[in-house]
Amino acid sequence: MSVATELDVLTPLLAYRRMLVIRRFEERCLELSTATPPAMAGSLHFCAGQEAIPVGAMDALTDDDRVVATYRGHGWALERGIGVEELLAECLHRSSGINGGRAGSPYVMAPWLGFVGENSIVGAGVPIAAGCALASVFLGTGRIAVVSFGDGAVNQGALHEGIAFAAARRLPVVLVCENNGWSEMTPISETVPFPRLADRATGYGIPAVTVDGCDPFAVRDAITDAATRARRGEGPSFVECDAVRLMAHYNRDIEHYRPADDLEAARARDPIPRARAAAEASSSAAEVATVEREVQELIDTATERALAAPRPERSTARDHVSAAIPSTPERAPGIGLESLTFGQAVNRALGNELESRPEVLVFGEDVGAAGGIFGVTRGLQKRFGAERVFDTPISESAILGAAVGASLEGLRPIVEVMWADFLLVALDQLVNQAANVRYVTSGRASAPLVVRTQQGATPGSCAQHSQSLEALLAHIPGLRVGLPATPQDAYSMLRAAVADDDPCVIIESRSLYMIEGEVDEEMLESVGGARMRRAGADAVIITWGTMLHRSLEAASLLASEGIEVGVLDLRWLAPLDESAIAAAVRAAHGRVIVVHEANRTGGFGAEIAAGIAEHLLYELDAPIMRLATPDVRMPAAPELQAALIPTAEAIVKCVRQLVESPSDSGAP
Numbered sequence: 179m180s181v182a183t184e185l186d187v188l189t190p191l192l193a194y195r196r197m198l199v200i201r202r203f204e205e206r207c208l209e210l211s212t213a214t215p216p217a218m219a220g221s222l223h224f225c226a227g228q229e230a231i232p233v234g235a236m237d238a239l240t241d242d243d244r245v246v247a248t249y250r251g252h253g254w255a256l257e258r259g260i261g262v263e264e265l266l267a268e269c270l271h272r273s274s275g276i277n278g279g280r281a282g283s284p285y286v287m288a289p290w291l292g293f294v295g296e297n298s299i300v301g302a303g304v305p306i307a308a309g310c311a312l313a314s315v316f317l318g319t320g321r322i323a324v325v326s327f328g329d330g331a332v333n334q335g336a337l338h339e340g341i342a343f344a345a346a347r348r349l350p351v352v353l354v355c356e357n358n359g360w361s362e363m364t365p366i367s368e369t370v371p372f373p374r375l376a377d378r379a380t381g382y383g384i385p386a387v388t389v390d391g392c393d394p395f396a397v398r399d400a401i402t403d404a405a406t407r408a409r410r411g412e413g414p415s416f417v418e419c420d421a422v423r424l425m426a427h428y429n430r431d432i433e434h435y436r437p438a439d440d441l442e443a444a445r446a447r448d449p450i451p452r453a454r455a456a457a458e459a460s461s462s463a464a465e466v467a468t469v470e471r472e473v474q475e476l477i478d479t480a481t482e483r484a485l486a487a488p489r490p491e492r493s494t495a496r497d498h499v500s501a502a503i504p505s506t507p508e509r510a511p512g513i514g515l516e517s518l519t520f521g522q523a524v525n526r527a528l529g530n531e532l533e534s535r536p537e538v539l540v541f542g543e544d545v546g547a548a549g550g551i552f553g554v555t556r557g558l559q560k561r562f563g564a565e566r567v568f569d570t571p572i573s574e575s576a577i578l579g580a581a582v583g584a585s586l587e588g589l590r591p592i593v594e595v596m597w598a599d600f601l602l603v604a605l606d607q608l609v610n611q612a613a614n615v616r617y618v619t620s621g622r623a624s625a626p627l628v629v630r631t632q633q634g635a636t637p638g639s640c641a642q643h644s645q646s647l648e649a650l651l652a653h654i655p656g657l658r659v660g661l662p663a664t665p666q667d668a669y670s671m672l673r674a675a676v677a678d679d680d681p682c683v684i685i686e687s688r689s690l691y692m693i694e695g696e697v698d699e700e701m702l703e704s705v706g707g708a709r710m711r712r713a714g715a716d717a718v719i720i721t722w723g724t725m726l727h728r729s730l731e732a733a734s735l736l737a738s739e740g741i742e743v744g745v746l747d748l749r750w751l752a753p754l755d756e757s758a759i760a761a762a763v764r765a766a767h768g769r770v771i772v773v774h775e776a777n778r779t780g781g782f783g784a785e786i787a788a789g790i791a792e793h794l795l796y797e798l799d800a801p802i803m804r805l806a807t808p809d810v811r812m813p814a815a816p817e818l819q820a821a822l823i824p825t826a827e828a829i830v831k832c833v834r835q836l837v838e839s840p841s842d843s844g845a846p
């Protein structure tokens with residue numbers, strides 16, 4: 179039963195009380211936000227008219243089940259056990275708020291209470307709920323995950339991917355559609371050409387019902403059935419709750435678009451008077467009056483206290499973006515040196531992680547039985563079983579979202595996104611979801627997942643299978659981004675990523691999968707840290723990924739001309755090893771060239787150059803040069819690719835220019 183429930187059985191009086199708490203809470207928020215001056219900043223989305231849904235649902239759940247809520251989620255938050263004062267203080271952005279003012283009204287999260295969170299990205303909670311449910315099955319906890327979303331969310335890709343994922347694996351998920359008839363300012367009838375949204379679910383082969391979402395008991399019964407099926411291992415179910423929206427889309431919405439009769443019809447179905455009538459029919463008038471008085475007192479006291487609470491300290495605004503990097507693990511160099519290809523080194527790292535950490539799962543498209551399209555996960559499913567290494571639907575949002583949910587539950591998912599280009603269809607789960615968890619929860623929760631992907635151009639690869647996208651990811655606070663370029667790094671950096679407590683993206687290079695090198699399995703490290711791959715005092719090439727090899731080739735060519743150029747392999751763009759960059763710039767007497775395969779404009783090279791200019795300007799002997807793929811889409815023809823991607827010869831030319839006439843040099 180709900181943590182908010184004092185009694186085991188939901189009575190009409192109790193249902194009324196709990197629904198009234200939600201209603202009065204929101205009325206108070208509306209009051210505070212429309213006061214002059216407003217006491218509450220920002221947008222608030224009220225669930226008035228939908229209170230029966232969380233109240234009924236919670237009665238079908240155990241305290242241990244997980245709730246992933248719609249952004250219109252005050253009711254779910256209160257019902258899952260967040261106190262009125264803590265929630266109100268959060269909406270007031272006070273330090274005593276459940277998220278210390280970092281979440282505000284629409285993004286409250288408290289995974290430690292089973293409240294995985296609201297989600298301000300429509301539909302995004304479904305894949306996350308699938309991940310929570312995946313963890314439940316794997317860990318055998320018996321928990322289910324309930325995810326709520328609005329009617330408009332049934333048109334969202336992430337929702338469909340999440341359902342496909344959950345249905346494919348028969349995960350214990352209950353999908354609760356809160357159909358209030360409106361998607362922001364558009365009636366749902368305009369975007370779904372049939373009346374019953376539950377019909378959408380039948381295409382996934384899962385049971386679906388429609389119930390009166392203004393009746394907590396009808397909701398409870400439907401969710402109890404769905405939860406029972408989920409607990410029996412029969413997979414997800416869809417419960418459409420037919421409800422009403424009483425308070426507009428958000429606090430300042432004047433509803434100019436809404437027909438008067440629609441609002442009137444909604445008011446006629448207001449669940450609060452109905453719940454009151456039911457309470458009066460089964461309890462005395464004095465009991466009902468007591469409930470009303472107590473609820474009012476609860477709201478008034480919470481308001482007084484929340485308003486008096488301090489605002490967050492400005493000095494804390496940068497805290498909890500990422501965990502502190504742990505010290506480098508003990509290593510024993512020289513033990514177990516073996517010659518492996520880059521791809522084999524990744525496979526070895528995955529095998530060792532699966533072996534040493536029972537909480538590691540590996541999943542993605544084709545990674546199971548087939549071993550991945552590049553053979554990198556070959557043999558792992560056979561060795562560790564299909565519970566731990568498995569194939570997924572072609573649903574990148576669901577793959578990443580499931581990783582978010584599973585990581586919140588204490589697992590360490592390592593997921594493969596076959597091509598970095600495909601990350602673009604699912605970035606929400608990395609950027610808006612995974613990267614936020616630590617910050618919004620002030621470090622009380624995190625999403626320690628690892629995404630492995632590969633990128634770059636190879637002869638014949640088209641414009642949708644060639645891009646180098648690291649700068650997009652390195653731009654996001656909260657994400658770690660590493661680009662191994664040697665078999666040893668492919669091994670050690672992946673293991674560092676798994677050990678790290680934050681979301682990490684490891685970007686491999688398809689063109690490097692077959693290169694061979696010595697790998698020391700005992701060589702463990704923490705995330706971060708650049709490596710000087712070659713010393714040289716005439717200039718330094720700062721690079722990463724595929725360009726490391728071209729830079730080293732260029733350095734050898736230059737050495738034969740008597741020019742000694744250093745090569746710094748950054749390896750991790752986040753965290754960035756700024757001290758290694760500074761040391762390299764100084765050792766090269768301020769002659770620097772940054773080389774990368776990604777397009778030039780907005781490439782990470784610009785960040786490196788800006789950082790050097792900011793901190794080391796007076797160490798520079800010449801303007802910093804950048805060599806990158808020009809701002810062109812990537813053609814498939816090998817001849818055209820070769821005309822664009824930096825070659826060793828092009829690097830040599832730039833370095834010569836830099837070394838020979840430093841003061842005149844500029845970008846090529």
Ligand SMILES: Cc1ncc(C[n+]2csc(CCOP(=O)(O)OP(=O)(O)O)c2C)c(N)n1
Binds near residue numbers: 250298331
């Ligand atoms: C992915 C995404 N697209 C658009 C929005 C902007 N937006 C916020 S709420 C909303 C309407 C959602 O409608 P529905 O799912 O029916 O939920 P309801 O408002 O009825 O609770 C929209 C479009 C968003 N937050 N996320």
